[in-house]
Structures are given as structure tokens and as C-alpha cells.
Amino acid sequence: MGSADNVTELGPALLTLGRAYLGVAGAILDKVPHGPRGYHTLAAVIRGDHPSQLVLAGRLGIDRTVMTYLIDDLVTAGLVERQLNPTDRRQRRIVATPQGIQTMAELDRRVREAEEELLGALDLDEREAFRDLLRRAVSGLRDSDGRLCYPGGDGC
């Protein structure tokens, strides 16, 4: 059986699709601080259940030093707020402002349209299957706390 003709292709394809996503989403999200990354952070904040910046960073796979100025810029844009946690004053709880929620609602629709366009080569059932497989593959990279810990990573 030939071994060279069925080369993996998974890695390049993954990165290519990711870059394409960054391209189309970046065009939509140019008003959001830090583009797609800030948008994903805002989405996670709205989804809630993030006691601290550190947990938020762990869930998104972002370094905590990056998370600091990422949230700085989301705050100055009026999309989120830092709230001091009274029970542990080291922690900053991040919550979305009404403006942040409204902005998210508007952008979510357009981003979803762009995503559909990105998967244009697949029919509707296949897109749903792809989303499902992708979601489950990623969830396998998380520990019980939802933190990312892929093999070779430092955390696990």
C-alpha cells in the first residue's frame, strides 16, 4: 500500500480553514478590540460561569498576561466590566455591559453567516456534522474544569 499518497493533510487543512476564518471574521469584527479573539472573549463572558480572569484565560487557551490587556481594551470599549469579587479580592469577575450584550447580538448573526459561507462546499447536513465532530474533538482537549490541556501542553 502506497504510503506517500495519503499524507495526513489534517494539519495544513486545519490551519488553512482557521486562517480563512480569521480573515472573514476579522473583516466583520474590525471594530471589536483585538478582532476575533476579543469577540470570543466577549462571547465567553456573556456565556458566564467564569469566576476569574484566569479561569477565563484557561478556557480560551489564552495566556493570562494577554488576557489582561485584552480585557483592558474591552473595558475601554464599554463592552465588559471588571467587578471585584468580595469573597476573594484578588479575583476580577468579568461581566458584560448591556452595550456588550447588544453588540454581541448584532455581530453573532453576521459571524454565523460568514461561517456558513466558509463551509460553503458542504451541504447543510454535512455542516452540522462537521460542527458536531469539531466540538466533540475540542471538548476532548479539556480537563474536568474546562481548561485546555492538549497532549504536550504543560498543564496536564
Add this chain to the structure above:
Amino acid sequence: MGSADNVTELGPALLTLGRAYLGVAGAILDKVPHGPRGYHTLAAVIRGDHPSQLVLAGRLGIDRTVMTYLIDDLVTAGLVERQLNPTDRRQRRIVATPQGIQTMAELDRRVREAEEELLGALDLDEREAFRDLLRRAVSGLRDSDGRLCYPGGDGC
């Protein structure tokens, strides 16, 4: 129908899986110049059918100025060679050296193992389905020459 609970998730999941791939592949490919990117370039070179650096860059979605020093380093590592195209002396045809082919053969196996580990949450049939859907989605982003041209990109 609730609109906030089925947020897209495709973008973050895509980027997360891509970053995880870069993490595990980068650990394997730390001896290859420019890590995964150099490896993908080498793989494309071995696959052949790339008349010039520019076409190669277009296929991989890499800027041509980046491609220059990427190939520079692959050449100094002894993995590829620049051949002058006699019919058009502006073009440089990139071919793999025997050492490049051998290196590729060794690394391909390990990278594939890492990929399987990355998709560990899926069973075998699902992994194959995921690879297939991903490959087809990406092929939809290419024009007739194989160049990447996702919506919003400059080229199309």
C-alpha cells in the same frame, strides 16, 4: 426559539484545535526549520507540481516574502534545493533532496500519531469523517489553480 444558547462556537473551536495541533506538532517538528509551517512546505514540495515559489506560496496561503526565508532555511538544512527554471529564469523550482524525503518519511509517521491523539475524543469512523469534511471544506476555498481565495480575501 432561544438565540443565545446555540452560539456559533465554530470559530473558537477551530482556532483551539489549530493551536493544539501547533502545540503537539511543534514539539515533534522542533528540528525542522520553522516547525509545522516548514514541515507543511516540505510536504507540498515533495508532493510536487509546483512550478515556482509563488505558486507554492499561493497554495499554502503564505506570503511570498515569507516564503523566501522559509525556503532559505530549508535549503541550509539540506532538505530542499532551489533549481533554476531554464525556460523562465525568474522562477525558482523547489525540489526535495533525498535527505528531505527521508526526513519527511520519518516525521510523517509521528505527526500522524499526534493527529490521532488530537482527535482522541472521536472513534475511528468519526475521525475519517472529520478528515473528509475538513478536506472538502478547504478545497472549497481554492480556485481552479489550487490557490487559496476565501471570501474577503484579496485574490478573488
Add this chain to the structure above:
DNA sequence: GCAGATCGTATGTTTCACAGACTATCTCAC
């Protein structure tokens, strides 16, 4: 032979991620 386009290269700028140090605060032992 000349004008314009194309391939590859070189240069400068900007952005970005990551490591390390630092402050403030919490937890636990005693």
C-alpha cells in the same frame, strides 16, 4: 529595443505571544 508586468529578494515597521518580575491578597500552620 522599449514599456510594462512578473518572480524573487531585501528592508523596515508593527504586532503579538511569552517569560519573568512585582504587588496585592488569600490560605494554612503554628
Add this chain to the structure above:
DNA sequence: GTGAGATAGTCTGTGAAACATACGATCTGC
């Protein structure tokens, strides 16, 4: 209580990477 160590968040510096721009070499068309 008090002190040692751990943790959350911030700040600073460094290095890598992408991108635009400009340039020399070569091809194509007239």
C-alpha cells in the same frame, strides 16, 4: 495573631512573525 508560601492580576522586556514597500532581474508584447 503572625509568618511562609501560594495564587490573581499587572507590568516590562524580548524575540518571533506578518505585512507593506521597494528593488533588481527577467519575461512578454508591441
